[in-house]
Amino acid sequence: MVIAIINQKGGVSKTTTAAALGAGLTLRGYKVLLVDLDAQGNLSYSLGAEESNFTTIDVLTKKVKAADVIQHLEQGDLLPTSPELALADKLLGDTGKEYRLKEALKPVKGNYDYIIIDTPPALGVLTVNALTACNGVIIPAQADVFSLQGISQLYATISAVKQYTNPSLKVMGLLLTRFSGRAVLSKNIAGVMEQTAKELDTKLFNTTIREGIAIKEAQISRQSIFEYAPKSNTAQDYSDFIDELIQG
Ligand SMILES: Nc1ncnc2c1ncn2[C@@H]1O[C@H](COP(=O)(O)OP(=O)(O)OP(=O)(O)O)[C@@H](O)[C@H]1O
Numbered sequence: 001m002v003i004a005i006i007n008q009k010g011g012v013s014k015t016t017t018a019a020a021l022g023a024g025l026t027l028r029g030y031k032v033l034l035v036d037l038d039a040q041g042n043l044s045y046s047l048g049a050e051e052s053n054f055t056t057i058d059v060l061t062k063k064v065k066a067a068d069v070i071q072h073l074e075q076g077d078l079l080p081t082s083p084e085l086a087l088a089d090k091l092l093g094d095t096g097k098e099y100r101l102k103e104a105l106k107p108v109k110g111n112y113d114y115i116i117i118d119t120p121p122a123l124g125v126l127t128v129n130a131l132t133a134c135n136g137v138i139i140p141a142q143a144d145v146f147s148l149q150g151i152s153q154l155y156a157t158i159s160a161v162k163q164y165t166n167p168s169l170k171v172m173g174l175l176l177t178r179f180s181g182r183a184v185l186s187k188n189i190a191g192v193m194e195q196t197a198k199e200l201d202t203k204l205f206n207t208t209i210r211e212g213i214a215i216k217e218a219q220i221s222r223q224s225i226f227e228y229a230p231k232s233n234t235a236q237d238y239s240d241f242i243d244e245l246i247q248g
Pocket residue numbers: 009010011012013014015016017038040042119120121177178179209210211212213215216219234
């Protein structure tokens with residue numbers, strides 16, 4: 001199962017969700033590969049990636065095989081990124097550029113139960129590569145109205161990918177993140193999100209991820225949330241989310 005975490009809006013917990021999924025699924029005994037498809041490298045950083053000569057961009061440009069770039073870290077297996085990935089639009093050329101990640105993952109796919117792809121806050125060639133390579137998409141979104149504005153644009157991209165490069169792509173659902181349930185506003189937004197999900201022919205996951213300080217501390221100390229603060233709200237919420245995800 002290949003899952004892409006997508007939202008072109010910045011700071012909505014894509015990377016946090018990718019890392020938590022990776023750690024939580026690994027704890028449950030699954031073999032997981034995390035793919036950092038963002039030049040910012042937040043996922044690579046929070047997993048404690050080692051410096052390396054080759055990264056995702058070299059895999060996408062077919063300079064090296066994915067298997068030679070994957071790092072086996074304490075938090076799990078990672079295909080790390082580097083700032084050069086920002087040049088992907090220029091470096092990938094035209095023919096078949098949407099399929100590069102899918103092709104690159106093919107030889108290693110059999111080694112994993114789950115491959116989780118973290119994507120940049122943009123709807124460019126990298127996001128299209130992720131959408132083409134995956135079976136399912138999770139859309140994290142924050143409880144604010146601007147978070148919702150971009151979702152119809154995101155859906156246009158998803159529809160195009162379904163039409164041209166990945167007909168069986170499934171939107172698994174919208175995940176409400178950084179939720180502060182006490183605010184009346186957040187509650188209203190949750191209702192609006194549910195409606196948005198329906199209109200887009202997907203669902204709002206039952207689990208919402210609450211806002212909590214532990215996640216930032218975990219990221220700074222380069223530990224997973226389950227390792228750093230297993231009793232925190234965030235760890236509990238992500239654990240519930242993984243259960244919900246596995247149960248389908
Ligand atoms: N549940 C949470 N509680 C508190 N802070 C959170 C939570 N989830 C994420 N954050 C913080 O919010 C910020 C953005 O999160 P994250 O980097 O995961 O978003 P992103 O969507 O990957 O951003 P980008 O679009 O820049 O890649 C980070 O500083 C992260 O520590």
